Amino acid sequence: MRGNALGKQATTCDYCHTTVEDDNYLDCRICEQIVHIKCLPHASTPGDLLGDVFFDFTCIKCVRKEPQSGVEPPKERLVRQRIPWLLVLTLTLYNLSIKSKGLSHHGYFHWRTHIISFVNKNWNYIFEPRARRRKQWAGSVSGALSHNSPEYFQSGVSVCTETGWWKLAKPHLTPRSVRAEYEQRLLERQLLRTDRRLPVVDENSCDSDLSVTDHLSDAQATATTEEAVERLLPVSEGCARAIPYMGRPPPAVEQPAELHNSKSRRRGMSRSKSM
Ligand SMILES: [Zn+2]
Numbered sequence: 139m140r141g142n143a144l145g146k147q148a149t150t151c152d153y154c155h156t157t158v159e160d161d162n163y164l165d166c167r168i169c170e171q172i173v174h175i176k177c178l179p180h181a182s183t184p185g186d187l188l189g190d191v192f193f194d195f196t197c198i199k200c201v202r203k204e205p206q207s208g209v210e211p212p213k214e215r216l217v218r219q220r221i222p223w224l225l226v227l228t229l230t231l232y233n234l235s236i237k238s239k240g241l242s243h244h245g246y247f248h249w250r251t252h253i254i255s256f257v258n259k260n261w262n263y264i265f266e267p268r269a270r271r272r273k274q275w276a277g278s279v280s281g282a283l284s285h286n287s288p289e290y291f292q293s294g295v296s297v298c299t300e301t302g303w304w305k306l307a308k309p310h311l312t313p314r315s316v317r318a319e320y321e322q323r324l325l326e327r328q329l330l331r332t333d334r335r336l337p338v339v340d341e342n343s344c345d346s347d348l349s350v351t352d353h354l355s356d357a358q359a360t361a362t363t364e365e366a367v368e369r370l371l372p373v374s375e376g377c378a379r380a381i382p383y384m385g386r387p388p389p390a391v392e393q394p395a396e397l398h399n400s401k402s403r404r405r406g407m408s409r410s411k412s413m
């Protein structure tokens with residue numbers, strides 16, 4: 139695998155044979171050669187989002203080596219990777235800050251007005267086709283912003299005198315570099331867990347599990363009282379501090395009561411049986 143910042147392997151675009159000088163390139167998953175995004179047929183990736191390198195890419199040379207079928211001429215393959223909310227929001231704020239700077243308030247964007255709208259508009263490009271669109275995804279966005287602050291996102295509460303405004307904590311970092319940093323942190327955290335023999339799931343675990351697709355076991359394992367509270371609240375600014383809930387739809391509110399009742403009923407029954 140190639141490291142960040144062009145590691146030790148190829149630094150030359152396999153299509154135009156000139157040097158790749160920034161992070162706007164894709165790595166072929168088969169030959170591991172790199173290709174400028176500007177050298178792709180339409181000079182862009184699907185969705186044309188700036189800094190978007192989160193694809194499983196197969197270059198034209200490798201596609202041509204595959205057995206060809208049909209009359210369609212062979213072309214590059216770009217398959218969207220499954221990306222955590224942290225990177226979705228990084229991509230979003232990165233694009234907003236470059237393309238829509240005028241919308242910002244001192245460089246900060248509003249999570250609902252700008253961020254949610256951007257994700258919504260680009261949903262089909264950002265998420266893999268199998269990703270399920272959860273009803274509570276707006277709450278997940280505000281949760282992921284607060285949860286990854288101040289490491290990745292900076293709140294504009296002091297500048298904008300209002301909650302809900304955000305910008306990238308390190309605006310100079312490309313989404314590719316943010317991913318590298320994020321993966322490094324994950325690795326360090328994993329090592330730390332092993333060292334301290336901490337349980338696999340801790341209060342920080344949800345930022346690594348943020349995804350629109352189901353993470354059944356993770357979601358169940360991380361279910362907390364705060365999440366239970368979040369479920370009861372309407373999605374609003376007030377939710378911004380709540381931990382995002384990324385698993386299955388929450389059980390109905392009355393379910394615990396039912397469980398409790400049925401348990402006590404069972405207990406009552408067994409007691410009456412034993413009597
Ligand atoms: Zn090139």
Ligand SMILES: [Zn+2]
Pocket residue numbers: 166167168169170171196197198199200201
């Ligand atoms: Zn290739």
